[in-house]
Amino acid sequence: MHDYIWKRKLRTPVMILAMISLFNIIAGCTESSESDDERVQLKVLSLSEKGFYSTYGVPFMSRFPNVDIEVVTLPLFLEESPQQRKDKQIQFIESEQPDILLLSEQQFKDVSSENLLMELDTLLNQDKDKQFLSGMVPTVTDYIRSIGSGRLYGLSNRFYSQALYYNKDLFDRANIPYPRDGMNWEEVLQLAQLFNREGTESYGLMLTQASSPFQLAIQIGLSKSMRYVDGKGEKITISGEHWRHIFEMAVQSFQSKSIYESSDADQPQPGMTYNDILHLDPFLSGKTAMVISGSFLAEQIKDVQLLDHEKKLNWDMATIPSDGRTIDFSSFIWLEDVVTINSKAPNVKAAWEFVKYVNGDEYARISSAARLNNGGLTSRTSYLKDTEGHNYAAFYDLSITSGGPGWIERLPQGFHSAFNEAGERELTKVYEGQISIEQALQNLEDEGLQMLRK
Incomplete structure (x- = not known):
């Protein structure tokens, strides 16, 4: 959908190697926050085990060497309808019971209202760092909160x-x-x-x-x-x-x-x-x-x-x-990962440390300095700038009016592509001077109505 995807692939292998090397160096210079004698097991749900370790697992385990991580991969269920896909994702989550869920934006929308995720406001209020959230891009956190009907069920450390x-x-x-x-x-x-x-x-x-x-x-x-x-x-x-x-x-x-x-x-x-x-x-x-x-x-x-x-x-x-x-x-911003905690997570303390670390200042500083955000932007405002003073606020300095066109997702399967094809055909006639815009839109409206009734 977005044209950044193929361009990111050009540099992905180099980024992975750079990230692993960089965080291995940092691990030797940073003390872990937990006692190494106390082993902790975290179960993480992710779309890709390899992607998880290269992006999050290696840096986090370097910072917290007493934490062992098990990764379970969430199937995509691409052959299913949107509702069937949502139902199967929920069933998979309930079956596996991971501590941490790394969800795409759409997956987060699907499960945020199903009582599967822990509300993070409580953990934020209990945390000693009372300013943690204030350092994040408000537009991103406001959007995540809007999906949760005012409640914060996740954080995202990178956005496009x-x-x-x-x-x-x-x-x-x-x-x-x-x-x-x-x-x-x-x-x-x-x-x-x-x-x-x-x-x-x-x-x-x-x-x-x-x-x-x-x-x-x-x-x-x-x-x-x-x-x-x-x-x-x-x-x-x-x-x-x-x-x-x-x-x-x-x-x-x-x-x-x-x-x-x-x-x-x-x-x-x-x-x-x-x-x-x-x-x-x-x-x-x-x-x-x-x-x-x-x-x-x-x-x-x-x-x-x-x-x-x-x-x-x-x-x-x-x-x-x-x-x-x-x-x-x-039409303005889309999220890479939404990092969430299972509402039934047995290791809430360690899970919260993970959420804080990958959304925190240290991770943002290192990944931004090494240009390891895959063409995206860190959600920490302190690192949304360059040395030449370009207007990076342009990427997030707009207020949002909704949580996205959910009405499009509810249209019949195949409608969107068929409607777009008909629209291209009618507007080409206008562009070439064959018919008026009024006629083209009326034709498109009539044809679209037939598509809805199928």
Whole structure:
């Protein structure tokens, strides 16, 4: 779904080796907090045993050598429907009874209301470090708390986010003002069109998650917490005035040629080096003035400058387009792991030490310094910065309006892909001047209604 995934794989083996070596060194310099004479057994539920040890297990056991860890792997149940998958995950957890559960964002949503997880507020209140939570990104902890209906059932030490990156030199040459935090979609798209003037040679904007007018319109709508299916899941509502305005804006932006449209020439080819792949990127190569992209891009910019000392990109970031500095969470941030404790955990004390350590200052400091966050961002605010003063607050400095478009998850199986396919087809007709936007949205609404009734 997110385009950061394949780029992370380029460096994953190196990261694992670096993390293991680094934490082995640190283990010799740090005293353990528990008595080595008292052996403690922790049972951890994770998606991957190897991934757990390389990311969390090795550093934690180096810090707490008296703790023995058993890892059980949670099956994905990919062949099941969402409800069947949820039921089987719950059955597996109840059968294995792990002390600690490392859950994906969706898995956490599935089980947070099933009385399987321990509320962490009680443990936080009892802990001697009364400021532990204050050092974490509020947007992340607020989101986790919103999933738990106001209660905190987990913590996440790493998140992936988006920002509006911009090339300051391209803006300066064209005498165009820089983007600013809190701009809405209309303002960003209008700013991009200023680069489609005589004397400017760059595209205004690149969208990493919207390669067509339809995808852009849906992205804009979801960021505004809009929906195209009614609350009962019985009607399609995409032909309304607000959606029509968004689709008009998206189509006009693509027709103005201010948005960079990717081609096969942008794709990595066999035999290319990491440096070759980086130079394919339209933003890194100076073809586009702005790009809405993930937090991994900041690392890639630094990689380009390390590999090519003559290439200096003068850049910064602003918050992604939003309405009044609020945005639907799902279009802004997504979580890597949510670290939770079983409500029936026999070793609550050791489990809490694990949760604190992997979400704490020491782990954040080391993983950030060694760039071991896999393109993500630490949830500790002290380490969300670089030495050049770039606006890293852009990654989290928006308020959230909801816990994500859960209504999409409740749609019939196969609806989403079929609806998107129909939308692409209708908007292509608009883009090519065959039909009006009103007709396209009415066609899509009629076809979508038939999909709902199947």
